[in-house]
Amino acid sequence: MTQATPNAASRADAAPAPHTDTRPSLADVRALFDAPLLELVRRAASVHGQHHDPREVQCSQLLSIKTGGCPEDCSYCPQSAHFETPVERQKLLDVDAVLEAAQSARDGGADRFCMGAAWREVKDGAEFDRVLEMVRGVKKLGLEACVTLGMLESHQAERLADAGLDYYNHNLDTGSSHYGEIVSTRTHTDRLRTLDAVRGAGVHVCTGGILGMGEPVEARAELLWQLASLDPQPESVPINALVAVEGTPLSERPPLDWSELVRAVAIARILIPRAVVRLSAGRTQLDEATQGLCFLAGANSIFVGEELLTTPNPEPKSDAALLRKLGLEPLRRGHDAARP
Ligand code: SAM
Numbered sequence: 001m002t003q004a005t006p007n008a009a010s011r012a013d014a015a016p017a018p019h020t021d022t023r024p025s026l027a028d029v030r031a032l033f034d035a036p037l038l039e040l041v042r043r044a045a046s047v048h049g050q051h052h053d054p055r056e057v058q059c060s061q062l063l064s065i066k067t068g069g070c071p072e073d074c075s076y077c078p079q080s081a082h083f084e085t086p087v088e089r090q091k092l093l094d095v096d097a098v099l100e101a102a103q104s105a106r107d108g109g110a111d112r113f114c115m116g117a118a119w120r121e122v123k124d125g126a127e128f129d130r131v132l133e134m135v136r137g138v139k140k141l142g143l144e145a146c147v148t149l150g151m152l153e154s155h156q157a158e159r160l161a162d163a164g165l166d167y168y169n170h171n172l173d174t175g176s177s178h179y180g181e182i183v184s185t186r187t188h189t190d191r192l193r194t195l196d197a198v199r200g201a202g203v204h205v206c207t208g209g210i211l212g213m214g215e216p217v218e219a220r221a222e223l224l225w226q227l228a229s230l231d232p233q234p235e236s237v238p239i240n241a242l243v244a245v246e247g248t249p250l251s252e253r254p255p256l257d258w259s260e261l262v263r264a265v266a267i268a269r270i271l272i273p274r275a276v277v278r279l280s281a282g283r284t285q286l287d288e289a290t291q292g293l294c295f296l297a298g299a300n301s302i303f304v305g306e307e308l309l310t311t312p313n314p315e316p317k318s319d320a321a322l323l324r325k326l327g328l329e330p331l332r333r334g335h336d337a338a339r340p
């Protein structure tokens, strides 16, 4: 295995990489799933050091701005109207309530605020106008703004870009061959179409997936290969471990083995070297050593704050202690750049 020397001059934070002929084939990616784990981790750590400052961790905070009652049937999701789950439905929040939460996220150390809506797709009208107002308000606070609102048309992506949106999150979730096992109300191709609209409007693309839904290793390889094959590659890649929520069809799935998560993070880092790779949902199930191994394998972003969208996240105090223990630092970029 070739070990490249870390080179600070070549570091680039979240810059999209052009498509090149050297992209691995699906078979190459599948082979990485059989490689010795620590060899992968060493290789990923080297790639990470070439493109990023390995001491920095980007911290995003989530807020569910419209909760539950979603017409889609994503079998992992507690917000789907198809399943009886503990989630209480809530209409789209007011702008003031959202900006108050954004302010406290910023005070708690987040540099990006991500607003999620349990919508199948964006509809033009007063509610979308309100979301645009939220994006403008979050930007005024000096935070990066991200939204995840479901499917999107090009003209809507343009309006989000005009409001100052930095990132749009829209996950491929799993490999295309397994997609129909997980969701029946939309297709993998629908997801790709939205990502095209986002990219076309000049908004950074945040797209990743979920592990631990019972997918075969082939589907994991396919997911990471498909993410890496986007042209240009995504700037942000969330890797979620399934949060198995009561009432969803996946509620009985056993927890993902730690080594499978570390492996997926390492492969994502190797295949998508310039992206920020986010260790996303499921961290409450992970011990500190596993999270440390994920950071070594190239994860350089987390969600902070007590809640994800509807499920718990680690306590802010324990996250701060973990980062300190590992010698990692939250990125403070957004704050310094835009504060008055
Ligand atoms: N409705 C929009 C959509 O589906 O794109 C945005 C919100 S949706 C909750 C955002 C993402 O959260 C999903 O694509 C999925 O990857 C992730 N997610 C939802 N439920 C999850 C769960 N139980 N465990 C892990 N990730 C989950």
Ligand code: DTB
Pocket (backbone or CB within 6 Å): 062, 078, 114, 116, 148, 169, 171, 208, 209, 238, 239, 240, 243, 280, 281, 308, 309, 310, 311, 312
């Ligand atoms: C992503 O990939 N993970 C986040 C964010 N993007 C929107 C969502 C995780 C949701 C976990 C289940 C919940 O809290 O409802």
Ligand code: SF4
Pocket (backbone or CB within 6 Å): 070, 071, 072, 073, 074, 077, 078, 079, 080, 081, 117, 118, 119, 120, 150
């Ligand atoms: Fe709706 Fe998004 Fe949940 Fe699917 S993942 S049910 S689209 S909120």
